[in-house]
Amino acid sequence: MKSSILSLVRENIKAMKAYSSARSLYTSGILLDANESPYSLVGNQDGLNRYPDGSNKALREKIAQIYEIGLENLALGNGSDEIIDLLVRIFCNPAKESIMILPPTFGMYRVAANMNDIGIEEFTHPEFFQWEKNVLPLSLRVPEILESIHPGIKILFICNPNNPTGSTFNRMDILELVEKSPCIVVVDEAYGDFMKEESLVSEIGNFSNLVILKTMSKAYALAGIRLGMAISSSEIIELIQKVKLPYNINLLTSGIFLDQPDFSEKVKGNIQQILLEKEMLQNSLREHPLIQCLIPSEGNFFLARFHESEKVFEELVNRGIIVRKVDPKFGLESCLRISVGTPEENQLLIEALHQIHASHLS
Numbered sequence: 001m002k003s004s005i006l007s008l009v010r011e012n013i014k015a016m017k018a019y020s021s022a023r024s025l026y027t028s029g030i031l032l033d034a035n036e037s038p039y040s041l042v043g044n045q046d047g048l049n050r051y052p053d054g055s056n057k058a059l060r061e062k063i064a065q066i067y068e069i070g071l072e073n074l075a076l077g078n079g080s081d082e083i084i085d086l087l088v089r090i091f092c093n094p095a096k097e098s099i100m101i102l103p104p105t106f107g108m109y110r111v112a113a114n115m116n117d118i119g120i121e122e123f124t125h126p127e128f129f130q131w132e133k134n135v136l137p138l139s140l141r142v143p144e145i146l147e148s149i150h151p152g153i154k155i156l157f158i159c160n161p162n163n164p165t166g167s168t169f170n171r172m173d174i175l176e177l178v179e180k181s182p183c184i185v186v187v188d189e190a191y192g193d194f195m196k197e198e199s200l201v202s203e204i205g206n207f208s209n210l211v212i213l214k215t216m217s218k219a220y221a222l223a224g225i226r227l228g229m230a231i232s233s234s235e236i237i238e239l240i241q242k243v244k245l246p247y248n249i250n251l252l253t254s255g256i257f258l259d260q261p262d263f264s265e266k267v268k269g270n271i272q273q274i275l276l277e278k279e280m281l282q283n284s285l286r287e288h289p290l291i292q293c294l295i296p297s298e299g300n301f302f303l304a305r306f307h308e309s310e311k312v313f314e315e316l317v318n319r320g321i322i323v324r325k326v327d328p329k330f331g332l333e334s335c336l337r338i339s340v341g342t343p344e345e346n347q348l349l350i351e352a353l354h355q356i357h358a359s360h361l362s
């Protein structure tokens, strides 16, 4: 992708001026500029009466260190869900243009497109329908995808590892798509911390149209604080910073990172534990009589195809165990998505499935 990113941006976004937020210029002194209260209500949470820094600079510096990238290559969102919505709004003209997705995939791309009146083009992979072959990573059909990207398609979303299948795409295939696509390519690495293959973060210097999404919601165990990020070229990061709501990351969220010691060792340990437990769970369920097949996964979850998924789902709920029903379209009929829990939780799931089977026999 050689042409400028700006040629892909909506005219109104190019033309607009960003909101000038209160705490971007002055952060200390006698602050009489933002109609805040001069009183702090919660004594030990100093500064909650003040607006946060709209550019999130301190937090971005901390997170840029984790991913070993420059500050100019990082934007933060209220979860990566917010970034997905912002990207759609920056690049796609409502009622005219489209995104391309590779279903079955994460539902939020579709929701963001629908919310903004943007078209959705689907490219499905025949490989998704051949689970029994257990081939991973899947090859992306690069020539066919490139052929179907017309000028009205502004963003291609690739989820790697993919939710809900847990499958991964070949790294070289993704990079070829990034290189040859005339549009923005978003690679959603929400589960990237669990995969064997290296992240694409090291490639951002090579492709100005590549956006990598990361989140603190999965491996980092912080879904509740709502923090996601875009890692990309400085051109795209500037656009996100321009259109995001002025104070999208609140002080309680940034405080978790700024006030705490480094989480990284703890997170690494958790990832290892979860991957081991996934192996254990899959090994215990592989020959289970209720299950037709398990889909190999590089996430912290996996799909299982049951003989009767509706019944199993209900009976698990009755036993207090909640798994996820998935859209049966695109080859996922009768599949349930199972997140890897603690060793105790996983054991309870295995026991419950044995009980459900036994009760059907009697």
Ligand SMILES: *Cc1c(COP(=O)(O)O)cnc(C)c1O
Binding pocket: 078, 079, 080, 081, 082, 106, 159, 163, 188, 190, 214, 215, 216, 217, 218, 223, 227, 228
């Ligand atoms: C969970 C998930 C996200 C994370 O969204 P947040 O808004 O950051 O919690 C993003 N993409 C995929 C594919 C996911 O499964």
